[in-house]
Amino acid sequence: MYTQGLDQKTKTSDKPGPLEGPEQLAEFQARVDAEEKIEAKDWMPEAYRRTLVRQISQHAHSEIIGMQPEGNWLTRAPSLKRKAILLAKVQDEAGHGLYLYSAGETLGVSRDQMVADLLAGRAKYSSIFNYPTLTWADIGAIGWLVDGAAIMNQIPLCRCSYGPYARAMVRICKEESFHQRQGFEIMLELSKGTDAQKEMAQDAFNRWWWPSLMMFGPGDKDSKHSAQSMAWKIKRFSNDELRQKFVDVTVPQAQFLGLRVPDDDLHYNDETGHYDFGEIDWQEFLDVLAGNGPCNRQRMAQRTRAHEDGQWVRDAARAYAARQRAKAA
Numbered sequence: 018m019y020t021q022g023l024d025q026k027t028k029t030s031d032k033p034g035p036l037e038g039p040e041q042l043a044e045f046q047a048r049v050d051a052e053e054k055i056e057a058k059d060w061m062p063e064a065y066r067r068t069l070v071r072q073i074s075q076h077a078h079s080e081i082i083g084m085q086p087e088g089n090w091l092t093r094a095p096s097l098k099r100k101a102i103l104l105a106k107v108q109d110e111a112g113h114g115l116y117l118y119s120a121g122e123t124l125g126v127s128r129d130q131m132v133a134d135l136l137a138g139r140a141k142y143s144s145i146f147n148y149p150t151l152t153w154a155d156i157g158a159i160g161w162l163v164d165g166a167a168i169m170n171q172i173p174l175c176r177c178s179y180g181p182y183a184r185a186m187v188r189i190c191k192e193e194s195f196h197q198r199q200g201f202e203i204m205l206e207l208s209k210g211t212d213a214q215k216e217m218a219q220d221a222f223n224r225w226w227w228p229s230l231m232m233f234g235p236g237d238k239d240s241k242h243s244a245q246s247m248a249w250k251i252k253r254f255s256n257d258e259l260r261q262k263f264v265d266v267t268v269p270q271a272q273f274l275g276l277r278v279p280d281d282d283l284h285y286n287d288e289t290g291h292y293d294f295g296e297i298d299w300q301e302f303l304d305v306l307a308g309n310g311p312c313n314r315q316r317m318a319q320r321t322r323a324h325e326d327g328q329w330v331r332d333a334a335r336a337y338a339a340r341q342r343a344k345a346a
């Protein structure tokens with residue numbers, strides 16, 4: 018899971034580095050325009066590298082922090098089957114984090130550094146994970162909506178100009194589509210259930226709908242890095258284009274479930290062939306981004322605790338590696 022809107026928030030200079038002449042930059046752009054993949058050892062503008070480090074590390078952090086809201090229901094899943102499915106899904110997210118930290122490392126930043134930046138509050142993760150999971154239906158809503166929105170963002174990233182990131186996204190997207198289906202299936206089951214179950218599904222939908230739309234980031238007119246990212250073919254569609262696609266795909270699914278979209282302004286526009294929808298509460302988005310969402314502090318405290326608890330594992334792995342090296346020498 019990941020929101021591309023996040024990358025609007027961290028500052029990156031677009032100034033050329035010391036050895037970046039106009040010819041070199043033009044040559045690089047020509048490779049990108051020709052849809053050639055840029056690989057780890059290829060020359061790249063410093064601003065391109067920094068943009069990718071910011072985006073990939075935020076993406077990795079989101080996968081790891083995103084395990085928390087769903088992990089909250091692992092011990093309370095309603096059946097053994099549900100528990101096994103959810104466990105597999107949460108483990109997938111850990112795997113996504115690992116591929117992405119590895120992709121980030123190809124750009125010359127260590128995983129230790131990326132993690133340190135997260136724990137010190139210098140790096141962000143997707144704001145969606147700062148909302149609580151109050152009922153079992155939230156697990157359905159997250160898979161259906163949050164993983165669904167993530168897929169919209171991530172399918173185009175499979176064609177990203179940076180090879181290691183693009184290749185990591187191929188496998189991630191396959192797994193995300195399983196996540197989306199498992200969430201939808203939970204919602205389907207609840208929507209065919211008792212009145213209380215239907216109400217629970219509607220309540221979860223009401224709480225997750227708007228934050229899911231925010232996952233695509235600020236509107237195009239407020240999206241600072243978008244134009245450069247599009248030119249570099251890191252990004253293929255604008256925030257608003259992706260958000261519209263998500264709404265167009267998801268509204269009929271909600272209708273199929275018999276759920277009401279919590280938006281009085283939502284209607285199908287015959288002229289455009291798209292759904293028009295109401296105004297997003299951007300103040301809420303900014304508040305959560307600034308650290309004041311319902312669970313920001315809890316999420317960071319838990320991640321910090323998990324990191325500290327894992328110190329002995331890292332120490333043991335390093336000691337073992339040192340012994341192996343000594344033996345080989």
Ligand SMILES: [Fe+2]
Pocket residue numbers: 018080109110113189193
């Ligand atoms: Fe994921």
Ligand SMILES: [Fe+2]
Pocket residue numbers: 018110164167192193196
């Ligand atoms: Fe996922």
